[in-house]
Amino acid sequence: MDCQPQSLPYLSYPFSYQDFLLNHLLPNTPCLFSRQLTSSWPCFSSFLLPHSPRSINAPHLLALQGSSNLVSVHRPSTPLEREEGEAATVCEERRLEEVLGLWEDGKKEGKGLYVKDWHLALQNEREGEKEFYETPGVFRDDWLNGWCRTKGLEDDFKFVYLGSPNTTTHLHRDVYSSNSFSTNLLGRKRWTLFPPSHSHLLRRFPDLPRSQLISDVREVDKSVFRGWEEARKKAVVVIQEEGETIFVPGGWYHQVENLPSSSSPTQPILSINHNWLNSTSLLRVFQALVDDIEACEESIEDVREMLVVQYERERVGGRSEAKGGEENVRAGEAGLEKWEAEWVREVQELVKMDSGWGWEEFWGCVEWGVENSLDPSVQDLQPPLSYIRDQVNLVLESYEGRRDAMVLRSTSMGSTVGETVKRKT
Numbered sequence: 001m002d003c004q005p006q007s008l009p010y011l012s013y014p015f016s017y018q019d020f021l022l023n024h025l026l027p028n029t030p031c032l033f034s035r036q037l038t039s040s041w042p043c044f045s046s047f048l049l050p051h052s053p054r055s056i057n058a059p060h061l062l063a064l065q066g067s068s069n070l071v072s073v074h075r076p077s078t079p080l081e082r083e084e085g086e087a088a089t090v091c092e093e094r095r096l097e098e099v100l101g102l103w104e105d106g107k108k109e110g111k112g113l114y115v116k117d118w119h120l121a122l123q124n125e126r127e128g129e130k131e132f133y134e135t136p137g138v139f140r141d142d143w144l145n146g147w148c149r150t151k152g153l154e155d156d157f158k159f160v161y162l163g164s165p166n167t168t169t170h171l172h173r174d175v176y177s178s179n180s181f182s183t184n185l186l187g188r189k190r191w192t193l194f195p196p197s198h199s200h201l202l203r204r205f206p207d208l209p210r211s212q213l214i215s216d217v218r219e220v221d222k223s224v225f226r227g228w229e230e231a232r233k234k235a236v237v238v239i240q241e242e243g244e245t246i247f248v249p250g251g252w253y254h255q256v257e258n259l260p261s262s263s264s265p266t267q268p269i270l271s272i273n274h275n276w277l278n279s280t281s282l283l284r285v286f287q288a289l290v291d292d293i294e295a296c297e298e299s300i301e302d303v304r305e306m307l308v309v310q311y312e313r314e315r316v317g318g319r320s321e322a323k324g325g326e327e328n329v330r331a332g333e334a335g336l337e338k339w340e341a342e343w344v345r346e347v348q349e350l351v352k353m354d355s356g357w358g359w360e361e362f363w364g365c366v367e368w369g370v371e372n373s374l375d376p377s378v379q380d381l382q383p384p385l386s387y388i389r390d391q392v393n394l395v396l397e398s399y400e401g402r403r404d405a406m407v408l409r410s411t412s413m414g415s416t417v418g419e420t421v422k423r424k425t
């Protein structure tokens with residue numbers, strides 16, 4: 001892509017939450033933070049060796065990862081794999097020790113390896129160790145990780161990325177359409193970002209929201225992706241230097257390339273990436289889940305037809321073939337079609353599997369956020385309470401008008417989904 005790097009709004013020390021809120025979080029526009037934002041993080045010294053040029057402290061990373069030594073590693077697929085229909089990149093579980101060893105020994109096989117979505121912070125917390133980074137104040141209004149923690153140490157949205165030079169994360173939008181911040185501990189990255197207003201032009205058929213997405217913005221076939229010429233004019237290309245932090249607002253598609261360092265061209269690039277959302281993201285995150293639900297519904301349309309037929313047969317023949325029992329009866333009593341309870345359950349199970357969450361989880365996260373926002377100690381690092389209340393109410397209103405919400409409310413599956421939030425706002 002022949003786009004020249006541009007300069008993003010640059011936030012220098014001292015960082016003001018109000019500046020970030022008004023100029024970036026609310027308008028949903030990206031920015032870069034200078035290295036002072038994270039310079040006190042312990043990982044800048046513990047993850048790196050002190051001599052010049054700086055390099056990763058492999059024994060320390062291995063010790064932190066501990067016994068669960070497997071990490072997700074992305075590598076370029078082989079020509080044979082591509083012939084067999086594999087994508088350009090393959091993701092597999094590998095031992096961290098092996099990856100670090102290949103790099104250390106300068107082995108050809110180590111080229112192109114990229115350790116991604118590494119839950120090292122979670123691993124560290126499980127071991128009872130001190131945090132190796134602290135979320136900067138400007139990003140601390142984090143409902144996603146806050147809610148996650150209420151479920152114990154099962155999961156989080158904090159990741160370490162470690163890749164050889166020239167590795168890439170292809171075009172994507174972040175999980176749940178959440179925001180992210182990413183800090184380079186070692187090395188530099190090139191980011192190419194596209195505003196949500198132009199997301200549709202990144203697809204093969206701009207009118208079909210689920211049609212093929214461009215994979216690599218460096219090699220786009222313009223005859224296939226007709227919207228590309230227009231989309232690329234809106235691309236924001238940024239070089240993120242070592243120590244800097246980029247704010248990637250939710251819904252912005254982006255591609256990331258790890259750049260080789262001129263002083264140490266084989267040096268891996270190490271970064272911390274953290275996804276988060278709060279009241280400023282709610283409408284977008286809600287809409288992303290609605291879109292995911294629609295996609296799931298479409299993909300199992302045949303199940304809906306089958307359920308309708310099955311329940312009709314039951315009604316006519318007085319037989320009970322369909323599962324769902326009590327819940328279906330309650331759905332029926334609430335004036336809904338009996339088969340709908342089972343249908344909504346199927347769709348919710350599928351969307352949880354495909355996208356990571358459904359209505360129950362979404363509202364669990366909102367409930368955590370609403371409750372936490374009332375804590376007097378967080379007031380300076382979040383929007384005003386009236387704004388939070390308005391956003392939550394807007395989302396609640398849209399939710400309550402939905403057919404699946406009615407079904408969930410009428411059944412034991414979701415009697416509390418959304419209800420607790422309503423009481424608290």
Ligand SMILES: O=C(O)CCC(=O)C(=O)O
Nearest residue numbers: 161168169174180256273
């Ligand atoms: O640094 C990278 O390669 C990818 C980071 C990123 O885009 C993400 O996690 O969403």
